[in-house]
Amino acid sequence: SQTIHQWPATLVQPVGSPLSLECTVEGTSNPNLYWYRQAAGRGLQLLFYSVGIGQISSEVPQNLSASRPQDRQFILSSKKLLLSDSGFYLCAGLRATNTGELFFGEGSRLTVL
Amino acid sequence: AQSVTQLDSHVSVSEGTPVLLRCNYSSSYSPSLFWYVQHPNKGLQLLLKYTSAATLVKGINGFEAEFKKSETSFHLTKPSAHMSDAAEYFCVVSYMEYGNKLVFGAGTILRVKS
Numbered sequence: 001s002q003t004i005h006q007w008p009a010t011l012v013q014p015v016g017s018p019l020s021l022e023c024t025v026e027g028t029s030n031p032n033l034y035w036y037r038q039a040a041g042r043g044l045q046l047l048f049y050s051v052g053i054g055q056i057s058s059e060v061p062q063n064l065s066a067s068r069p070q071d072r073q074f075i076l077s078s079k080k081l082l083l084s085d086s087g088f089y090l091c092a093g094l095r096a097t098n099t100g101e102l103f104f105g106e107g108s109r110l111t112v113l
Numbered sequence: 114a115q116s117v118t119q120l121d122s123h124v125s126v127s128e129g130t131p132v133l134l135r136c137n138y139s140s141s142y143s144p145s146l147f148w149y150v151q152h153p154n155k156g157l158q159l160l161l162k163y164t165s166a167a168t169l170v171k172g173i174n175g176f177e178a179e180f181k182k183s184e185t186s187f188h189l190t191k192p193s194a195h196m197s198d199a200a201e202y203f204c205v206v207s208y209m210e211y212g213n214k215l216v217f218g219a220g221t222i223l224r225v226k227s
Contacts, residue, residue: 099164101145102159107156
């Protein structure tokens with residue numbers, strides 16, 4: 001079955017520090033992958049998506065970046081965190097059913113102080 | 114523009130009573146529709162999906178949803194709420210004519226009172 005492992009689960013970082021959240025996929029090859037952010041009281045905001053190695057599309061301009069160095073690896077990064085980067089980050093993959101169904105990682109809770 | 118509207122940001126029901134979470138979407142000639150559930154600090158889990166088969170879709174944990182094209186709705190129901198149903202629920206639509214663009218509703222938080 002298709003699964004996503006995401007880490008770290010929780011992270012507390014000072015303003016101005018770097019960030020790296022990692023996501024790996026099992027059970028499928030070359031999936032479309034997504035990074036979403038969920039701020040308190042809001043829905044899911046699409047940050048980045050990738051259709052393959054080295055291919056990244058950004059939905060929202062910000063101080064975050066994403067990379068896909070390997071087929072099953074998707075990384076969310078920042079060089080300098082802002083307070084507004086706090087939130088719950090979810091990595092998701094598109095199931096190979098051609099219906100638009102997503103499967104999600106367990107999420108990473110980032111608190112920037 | 115493609116949009117998904119979950120009409121209630123919060124719904125509160127008593128345990129054992131029916132649940133209704135409402136979702137409307139902007140029209141599409143061939144949408145796929147999904148309901149996901151999210152428990153606190155967890156990822157989203159698929160409850161059920163409609164992909165152009167039967168209009169009444171049954172999902173996990175006793176939930177079901179009916180696709181009504183004329184009303185552009187996909188409301189989620191359950192006959193009898195359980196305490197474990199307390200969570201946030203997201204309605205999601207995939208618009209095939211826009212390259213399977215996924216649009217999320219803002220979410221509905223379901224509270225179940227004992």
